[in-house]
Amino acid sequence: MDSEHAYWEQWNAAALADQVRLPEDQAQADSFTLADTDTVVVKLTKEETERLLKQAHRAYNTEVNDLLLTALGMMLYTWTGHERSLIHLEGHGRENILPDTDISRTIGWFTSPYPIWLDIGRDQALSERIKQVKESLRDIPNQGMGYGIWRYLSESGQAMAQQADALHLAQHQAFAEPQVSFNYLGQLDQDLQNSDIRMSPYSMGSAVSDRTKMKYALDVSGIVTNGILELDIRYNGKAFRKDTVQMLANLLKSNLLEIIEHCVTRERAELTPSDVLFKGLTMEQLDTIKEQTQTVGELENVYPLTPMQKGMLFHSLMNAETGVYFEQATFDLEGHFAPSTFEESLKLLISRHAILRTNFYSGWHGQPLQIV
Known part of the structure; x- marks a missing residue:
């Protein structure tokens, strides 16, 4: 957990230095x-929802959250003029981060809230914005589960809280506190398709008291029911007018439809660093590898070399004429030989096994890589 604590401590320091409050219509107390x-x-049609859930993710190997958060980040950027927005997310807490712990025999959520930066970029193309949001989410260790542990249980987190109390500072002066929350609940009707249980059309009433203090000025939640995506934007009515939030809702919907159309009409899927097995690449470095290897074929994956492969490559480069590690077998075939059938079989074999499409690449800081 030490590395996670360091990550969140550095993240918090950077966020405190750069956080900007939302432009309120009328000034009001924080409470x-x-x-x-x-x-x-905000609602999409069934057709639009289906395109989002089933077609849009092929372009950049994304998840629903990636595209929804990109649309939200673009909305906030248009509204505030600030290209980086602080957002509160909630994880369900059921990630398999402990290899010896089986959580399949438990029910319910172990909600893990954590903050993130949505960095949209001032002049970035839509494709770059989607990839940027996707990669920033993948970079968060253990999908944010360690944030609460760092803030409330670690020595450094407790020391920061105690120091804030001693100086009579509010918590948001010690810890970066988002004003915007986002939570995508998923396709709740998916599990009910083959069940006698149905979603009730009636309201369940208030789950909490009207006097409950709220934390987020904008609280965006999404859910898919009956094949339709619905995004609810709950807002602080003391700070924002309804027409302002309606404008934001329209922006959010138009951004999301633009993203869906962009992704669905992409002819080829595009890899980002989190898609390849070799970790540590930036998007710029991966783009360089794609460009330098495009004559060989379309990039599928990047691997590090095993120690044995490094040794074999070293000896091969030292003496290209050596026969070490090079073995060849010949066979005599009897009967009719069909070259076209043999060629098709060879192509099928190559397409099935990635190792047969693998090349060595030495242009990454002098370190050889396997390129599929």
Whole structure:
């Protein structure tokens, strides 16, 4: 956990130095309750939702959250003019991060809230924004589960909280506190398709008191029911007018539809660093590898060399004429030989086994890599 603590400590320091408050319509005290909030709803059609869930992810190997958060980040950038937005996310806490722990025999969520930066970039193309958001989410260790441990249980987190108390500082002055929260709940009707249980059309009423203090000025939640994506934007009515939030809702929807159209119409899938097995590449470095190896074929993966492979490559480069590690077998075939059938068989074999499509690449800081 030490590396995670260091990650969150550095992240928090950077976020504190760069966080910007949302532009409120009317100034108000930080405290507001559930009774002060109102909600604006964004809905996609069934066709648009299906394109988002089933077609849009092929372009960049994304998940729903990647595209929804890109649309949200673009909305906030248009509204605030600030290309980096601080967002609160919630994980379900059921990730397999402990190899010897079986969580399949438990039920419910172990909610793990954590903050992130959405870095949209001032003049970036839409493709770059999607990839940037995707990679920033993949870079978060253990999908944010360690944030709460660092903040509330670690020595450094507790020391920061105690120091803030001693100086009579608010928590948001010691820890970066997002004003915007986002939570995608998924396809709740998916598990009910082959069940007699149905979602009730009736309201369950208030789950909490109207006097409950709220934490986020904008709280965006998404859910898919009956094949339709619905995004609810709950907002602080003491700080924002409804027409302002409706404008934001329209922006969010138009951004999301633009992203869906962009992804669906992409002719080829595009890899990003989190898609390859070799870790530590930036998007720029991966793009360089793609460009330098495009004559060989379309890039599928990048691997490090094994120690044995490094030794074999070393001897091969030292003496290209050596027969070490080079073995050849010949066979005599009897009967009719069909070259076209043999060629098709060879192509099928190559397509099935990645090792037969692998090349060595030595242009990455002098370190050889396997390129598929």
